[in-house]
Amino acid sequence: MEPAKLEALKQHLRYDFALQLDNSESIAATVAGYVALRRTPETMNRFYDTYSKLTPADIQRVARKYLIDKNLDVVTLTYVPNQRGDAK
Amino acid sequence: MTWRSLWLMTAACVAAATVHAQPKVVELPGKSPLVTIRLVFATGAASDPSGKPGVAALTAQLLGNGGTKTLTYKQITDALYPMAAGIDAYSDKEMTTLVGQTHIDNLEKFYALMRDAVLNPGWREGDFTRVRDDQVNALRVSLRGNNDEELGKEVLYNLIYSGHPYGHENMGTAAALEKMTVSDLQAFYRQHYTQANLIVGLAGGYPAGFAARVKKDFAALPAGPADRFDLPRPAALTHNQATLVEKDTRSVAWSLGFPISLKRGDPDFAALLVAQSWFGQHRESGGELYNRMRELRGLNYGDYAYIEYFPRGMFQFQPDPDLARHQQIFQIWIRPVEPPNAVFALRLAMFELDKLVKSGISQPDFEKTRSFLSKYVNILTKTKSAELGYAIDSAYYGMQDYNEYLKASLAKLTVDDVNRAVKKYLHADRLQIVGIAKDAAGLKAALVSDAATPMHYNSAKPQDILDEDKTVEVWPTGLKPEDLKIVPVGTVFEN
Numbered sequence: 001m002e003p004a005k006l007e008a009l010k011q012h013l014r015y016d017f018a019l020q021l022d023n024s025e026s027i028a029a030t031v032a033g034y035v036a037l038r039r040t041p042e043t044m045n046r047f048y049d050t051y052s053k054l055t056p057a058d059i060q061r062v063a064r065k066y067l068i069d070k071n072l073d074v075v076t077l078t079y080v081p082n083q084r085g086d087a088k
Numbered sequence: 089m090t091w092r093s094l095w096l097m098t099a100a101c102v103a104a105a106t107v108h109a110q111p112k113v114v115e116l117p118g119k120s121p122l123v124t125i126r127l128v129f130a131t132g133a134a135s136d137p138s139g140k141p142g143v144a145a146l147t148a149q150l151l152g153n154g155g156t157k158t159l160t161y162k163q164i165t166d167a168l169y170p171m172a173a174g175i176d177a178y179s180d181k182e183m184t185t186l187v188g189q190t191h192i193d194n195l196e197k198f199y200a201l202m203r204d205a206v207l208n209p210g211w212r213e214g215d216f217t218r219v220r221d222d223q224v225n226a227l228r229v230s231l232r233g234n235n236d237e238e239l240g241k242e243v244l245y246n247l248i249y250s251g252h253p254y255g256h257e258n259m260g261t262a263a264a265l266e267k268m269t270v271s272d273l274q275a276f277y278r279q280h281y282t283q284a285n286l287i288v289g290l291a292g293g294y295p296a297g298f299a300a301r302v303k304k305d306f307a308a309l310p311a312g313p314a315d316r317f318d319l320p321r322p323a324a325l326t327h328n329q330a331t332l333v334e335k336d337t338r339s340v341a342w343s344l345g346f347p348i349s350l351k352r353g354d355p356d357f358a359a360l361l362v363a364q365s366w367f368g369q370h371r372e373s374g375g376e377l378y379n380r381m382r383e384l385r386g387l388n389y390g391d392y393a394y395i396e397y398f399p400r401g402m403f404q405f406q407p408d409p410d411l412a413r414h415q416q417i418f419q420i421w422i423r424p425v426e427p428p429n430a431v432f433a434l435r436l437a438m439f440e441l442d443k444l445v446k447s448g449i450s451q452p453d454f455e456k457t458r459s460f461l462s463k464y465v466n467i468l469t470k471t472k473s474a475e476l477g478y479a480i481d482s483a484y485y486g487m488q489d490y491n492e493y494l495k496a497s498l499a500k501l502t503v504d505d506v507n508r509a510v511k512k513y514l515h516a517d518r519l520q521i522v523g524i525a526k527d528a529a530g531l532k533a534a535l536v537s538d539a540a541t542p543m544h545y546n547s548a549k550p551q552d553i554l555d556e557d558k559t560v561e562v563w564p565t566g567l568k569p570e571d572l573k574i575v576p577v578g579t580v581f582e583n
Binding site: 007008011012013014015016018019021022023024025 | 120121166189194472473
């Protein structure tokens with residue numbers, strides 16, 4: 001992963017998060033999700049601090065560990081005429 | 089940025105909107121680090137040149153999704169990505185909107201992109217072809233192919249406004265779009281993207297002097313003229329009429345309605361809004377139509393009523409702002425029903441509308457609905473972007489802040505005001521009816537026949553419902569064979 005792309009992604013995640021906090025309902029739902037973990041909203045800052053420290057090597061290491069064929073399931077949705085299970 | 093500063097983003101002070109002279113600037117300054125920019129031009133499909141339906145919408149799409157003189161579209165999307173920002177463009181009959189939101193950290197970079205998108209468009213042939221093909225596909229694939237409910241609503245509007253400046257789909261027709269050229273869009277842009285048509289909206293914690301700079305930048309647009317919407321009254325029906333769009337689809341979607349001589353800001357608006365909300369508040373479970381059709385009978389997923397244009401309602405709970413119109417319709421939206429119950433569903437909606445017109449609403453229902461609306465109006469403007477959009481609409485309609493206006497109007501209302509407005513503006517006959525159905529011929533035969541069309545239940549129902557059904561299943565549709573036409577879906581919005 002190119003370092004510049006990773007930096008753009010980090011910025012994107014950070015500002016995307018901030019832009020969602022544009023109304024009380026969204027703020028309450030967002031903050032509650034983080035506060036529930038460690039009883040402090042500081043978790044939000046730690047989360048985005050963690051993002052900021054990631055390097056391309058971290059991304060590659062994790063991708064090689066998890067995004068592998070052994071972990072892949074593929075579901076294909078197809079249309080078969082006259083077997084749609086329509087309600088009678 | 090700390091969590092506290094994130095939280096403080098929404099602690100923006102709510103100031104009364106300030107409106108400047110041409111180009112008009114509507115300001116909602118505050119302390120939020122989020123800044124919204126709305127550029128609303130008072131032009132749209134009602135100003136499409138003859139023979140070129142869809143020009144206004146396509147011009148907006150090219151500005152919002154194309155390159156500028158100095159940057160390609162790819163360079164713009166690459167620049168927007170780290171900001172997590174974007175420019176959304178949408179166009180209606182009288183308004184065309186470009187809107188974006190950014191964090192204050194990126195305001196200068198974002199504003200420069202948005203400014204140039206409108207003031208210095210690139211008009212590249214490749215961008216034009218991409219957005220034109222996208223608009224054709226939106227008509228043929230998304231609307232005609234995959235969204236029977238929106239299709240019914242849009243066909244209804246087209247029929248009600250036949251021969252009227254509102255009388256074509258905002259996106260135009262596939263044939264007109266395929267013949268369109270970049271120069272058609274440039275001609276529309278030169279004539280309609282004027283200072284006189286522009287309302288600039290700014291909300292959030294933008295710095296001192298920013299509004300003046302924006303105003304000065306957009307003074308580069310031609311001064312005028314402003315679009316004029318001297319709209320004729322839509323043709324009145326003398327009796328019910330129906331159009332069935334024939335399509336290979338599993339269910340039947342209905343939309344029905346008629347024009348009303350009432351818009352936001354008119355003296356009876358709040359009164360009719362109470363009646364509409366009680367009858368069929370959008371995507372809420374309290375409406376009468378919803379209760380009688382879904383809750384008591386399990387006919388479908390929901391049934392609602394409207395007195396203002398509300399596109400994309402299947403995807404959202406609150407309407408987008410900046411869809412202001414000088415003419416509106418009353419509309420009933422019956423979500424898809426199973427074909428065997430399609431005629432019963434339509435008859436039930438007509439029966440309920442007839443009850444509303446004849447009997448009005450009760451004092452307790454009036455109190456309950458008024459209370460609901462006086463709170464719900466705050467939900468409509470829960471984001472600064474929406475609040476700014478409503479402020480722009482109020483500037484366009486020439487009225488005060490919408491929330492204050494509605495709350496003040498509701499506080500003064502009586503149930504008699506509501507029922508007087510119902511009698512004055514609503515009627516249960518002279519309906520324009522649109523159905524989307526596979527067996528259009530069979531549906532037509534049932535609609536023009538006097539034969540009963542009973543509801544088919546999968547479970548036992550209370551006797552009072554079954555008794556009422558005996559009335560509903562033979563409720564007159566008011567349709568004769570000559571009042572009902574069948575249209576193949578492939579021809580809709582094609583030419």
